Amino acid sequence: MKPSGILFAIKKFAVHDGPGIRTTVFLKGCPLRCWWCHNPEGYESGIQKIENESIGKEFTVTEIMREIEKDTVFYDESGGGVTFSGGEPLAQPDFLCTLLQNCREKGIHTAVDTSGHAPRECIDSVMPMVDLFLYDLKFIDSGLSVKYTGISNDTILSNCSYICKAQKQVIIRIPIIPGITDTGENLSQLSEYIVSLHSVKRIDLLAFHNTAQGKFGRLGFEYKLKEIIPPGNDYMHQVKDFFVKRGFTVKIGG
Numbered sequence: 140m141k142p143s144g145i146l147f148a149i150k151k152f153a154v155h156d157g158p159g160i161r162t163t164v165f166l167k168g169c170p171l172r173c174w175w176c177h178n179p180e181g182y183e184s185g186i187q188k189i190e191n192e193s194i195g196k197e198f199t200v201t202e203i204m205r206e207i208e209k210d211t212v213f214y215d216e217s218g219g220g221v222t223f224s225g226g227e228p229l230a231q232p233d234f235l236c237t238l239l240q241n242c243r244e245k246g247i248h249t250a251v252d253t254s255g256h257a258p259r260e261c262i263d264s265v266m267p268m269v270d271l272f273l274y275d276l277k278f279i280d281s282g283l284s285v286k287y288t289g290i291s292n293d294t295i296l297s298n299c300s301y302i303c304k305a306q307k308q309v310i311i312r313i314p315i316i317p318g319i320t321d322t323g324e325n326l327s328q329l330s331e332y333i334v335s336l337h338s339v340k341r342i343d344l345l346a347f348h349n350t351a352q353g354k355f356g357r358l359g360f361e362y363k364l365k366e367i368i369p370p371g372n373d374y375m376h377q378v379k380d381f382f383v384k385r386g387f388t389v390k391i392g393g
Contacts, residue, residue, distance in 0.1 A: 143199045144234030147180050147226070149206055152213070155393035157250035157271055157310075159219025162207050164238070166223065167195045168230035170256050172289040173277070174363045175316050177351045181226030182360075189357060200237050207247065220248025222273070229257035232264060239268035252312075255295040255302075262298050272309045273343075273393070274299055277320055279328035287319060296332070303336040311336075312343045312393065315378055317367055326378070330385050341388045344378055346370050 148165040150156075156163045168184030176182070186195040207221050214220050221242055228235050228251055235251070242249045251265065252273040276299065277292070278284045284292035303309055311333055315321050333339060348369050355362035370378075375391050382389045 142233045142237055143197050144203075144231045144238075145184065145186060145195045145197050146203075147178070147195045149203075151210060153222065156222040156224060156252060157220065157273060157393075158248070159217035160210070160213040161219045161222050161250070162210055163222045163224050163252075164203060164207075164228075166225045166228045166231050166235065169225055169227040169254070170230065170290055171227070171254050173314075174287050174319075175314060175347055175351075175367075177348075178226065179351060179354050179358055179360055182358075184230060187358075189359075194358075200234070200241060203238060204241050204245075207242065208245065211245070211247065214247060218248070220250065220270070222250040222252055224252035224273075227254055227256065229253055229261045229265070232257070232261045236264050236268070239265055243268045255298040256290055256292075257294070257298065259298065259301070262301065266302065266305060266307060270308065271340075272302055272307055273312055274302070274309050275312045275314070276329060276333075277314060278325060279332050280325070283319075283325070287316075300336060303338050306338050309336070309339050310341045310343055311339055312345055314345045314347060315370055315375065316347045316364070317370055321370070321378060326381055330382060330387075333387065334385070339387075341390055342382055343390050343393050344375060344382075345393065346375050346391070 145167045147167050150163040153161045153163040167181050169182055180194050239249055248270050250271040251269050254275050281291045352362045379389045
């Protein structure tokens with residue numbers, strides 16, 4: 140019996156979640172509580188009821204694959220595929236594994252957008268079926284990780300190194316949160332760590348935006364970044380130049 144899972148969105152024709160035109164499947168459940176999260180509706184693993192609205196819906200693998208396969212012509216023409224995001228897709232490992240296996244059997248390119256906070260056995264179970272990891276890195280300092288995400292980053296860094304040593308394709312994604320992740324010390328630490336990795340294809344710099352503030356309020360979560368001004372284009376290029384000068388291929392945005 141194929142497992143079912145809980146999603147909170149399926150986005151068609153996505154162009155910022157990996158190469159080409161993609162379908163992005165958002166799975167519910169995440170162990171992190173990042174202050175700047177764009178999808179706080181993905182925090183909780185179960186279906187939520189908010190003001191007579193259901194957030195999340197249970198789907199079978201067959202139902203998801205039916206939606207994915209509708210767009211195979213666009214994947215083929217653009218070099219695209221499917222991206223599993225969240226929340227944290229590794230929070231539903233059996234469901235994710237089965238979806239990845241189905242995509243592999245259909246010849247569909249797969250990407251997993253992950254924080255990397257998951258047991259090693261979860262990483263091992265999905266890794267053979269993932270073509271590209273979109274790996275979020277926020278901090279090297281564990282204390283800062285605990286403060287701003289609620290979770291130590293020991294497992295995150297360990298899994299990132301493990302995946303890269305396995306020669307899987309990896310794009311590192313760094314959220315640029317003014318005054319939090321963009322300090323000179325944090326960027327330097329991230330740069331030194333990424334240099335040590337193998338198979339990193341590119342660094343993507345993701346500019347903070349505050350469009351999720353309304354979601355936080357509606358879901359009953361405190362939004363702690365009300366005073367933060369999103370970084371402008373010139374500033375994002377300055378951060379890009381910082382990494383380019385250290386030998387990295389860098390893109391602003393996903």
